[in-house]
């Protein structure tokens with residue numbers, strides 16, 4: 001990329017895991033960057049596309065398995081770009097959907113440094129394509145909402161349950177694995193039917209993808225038994241009734 005002859009950060013969405021779902025722009029940035037700063041959610045299949053010569057910095061983990069704090073990641077990006085390096089900041093899914101890409105952009109802007117967003121396919125979209133469960137469907141869902149099932153520092157969930165408890169809207173819950181029992185209970189407490197279908201999918205669009213279906217009433221038990229590995233995404237709503245393994249064409253089933 002021509003722009004890479006001076007300090008600049010590409011805030012890149014790597015998509016949900018399948019390297020074929022990277023954008024052309026993301027791939028070009030990965031292949032020309034001097035250094036790749038990457039998250040835990042970036043699949044090994046995508047990291048395999050980074051040239052051997054490129055420096056890699058893993059900010060998903062520290063020695064004791066804690067994530068590198070966000071302010072340290074911001075400082076790292078600022079320092080690398082200030083050295084005049086071309087930086088690929090690689091994140092799972094899309095950088096602007098529960099990705100903190102805008103916080104990193106803010107730090108770079110404050111330091112007077114260049115950045116550009118490169119969008120990625122968010123895991124909800126990857127999940128819809130790989131399972132064949134649409135996020136909207138005439139007669140089943142007139143809209144979709146992406147919500148977080150986790151709050152910083154494990155604070156109590158503080159969601160607007162009354163507005164979320166709407167049967168016509170599909171809910172996609174990111175980061176909800178630890179709290180799915182509480183989420184399902186609150187939705188039922190606000191009027192959602194006990195038999196409303198729920199689908200949990202882990203590692204969507206990768207060879208490790210796993211799917212489980214349940215209802216609001218039993219999703220906590222089903223998840224406890226399933227022992228799915230992170231990352232897990234939940235789709236809650238009538239659209240899940242369209243999940244029919246046997247009816248999916250081979251290409252849609254490619255990851256199952």
Ligand SMILES: C[S@@+](CC[C@H](N)C(=O)[O-])C[C@H]1O[C@@H](n2cnc3c(N)ncnc32)[C@H](O)[C@@H]1O
Pocket residue numbers: 016017041091092093094095096097098099121122123124173174175176201202203204205231232233234
């Ligand atoms: C910090 S959020 C990042 C979301 C990401 N920016 C995106 O657009 O998909 C992490 C959560 O995203 C979801 N997620 C991300 N990648 C996933 C994948 N490949 N399979 C299932 N869920 C995924 C999980 O709910 C996970 O807990």
